[in-house]
Amino acid sequence: xxxxxxxxxxxxxxxxxxxxxxxxxxxxxxxxxxxxxxxxxxxxxxxxxxxxxxxxxxxxxxxxxxxxxxxxxxxxxxxxxxxxxxxxxxxxxx
Numbered sequence: 001x002x003x004x005x006x007x008x009x010x011x012x013x014x015x016x017x018x019x020x021x022x023x024x025x026x027x028x029x030x031x032x033x034x035x036x037x038x039x040x041x042x043x044x045x046x047x048x049x050x051x052x053x054x055x056x057x058x059x060x061x062x063x064x065x066x067x068x069x070x071x072x073x074x075x076x077x078x079x080x081x082x083x084x085x086x087x088x089x090x091x092x093x094x
Contacts, residue, residue: 070080 073080
């Protein structure tokens with residue numbers, strides 16, 4: 001009786017292990033065939049393009065807002081400050 005119960009548990013463990021190994025092998029083969037690096041590079045390139053477009057858009061909005069502010073100041077008679085000049089002592093890289 002004890003031997004019978006032990007055989008059932010052992011065979012159940014063997015079957016579960018065999019199914020697990022088979023599933024692992026299927027996934028491993030599918031991943032090996034997938035162009036993961038190419039997909040990652042393409043996705044990163046899209047992200048960089050999107051970030052650059054967003055930066056261009058933000059800069060355009062900033063310039064338009066500065067133009068509107070300058071024109072508004074001129075209309076009320078305020079002196080418009082000259083555009084900011086880049087600091088020559090700027091030490092760090094971007």
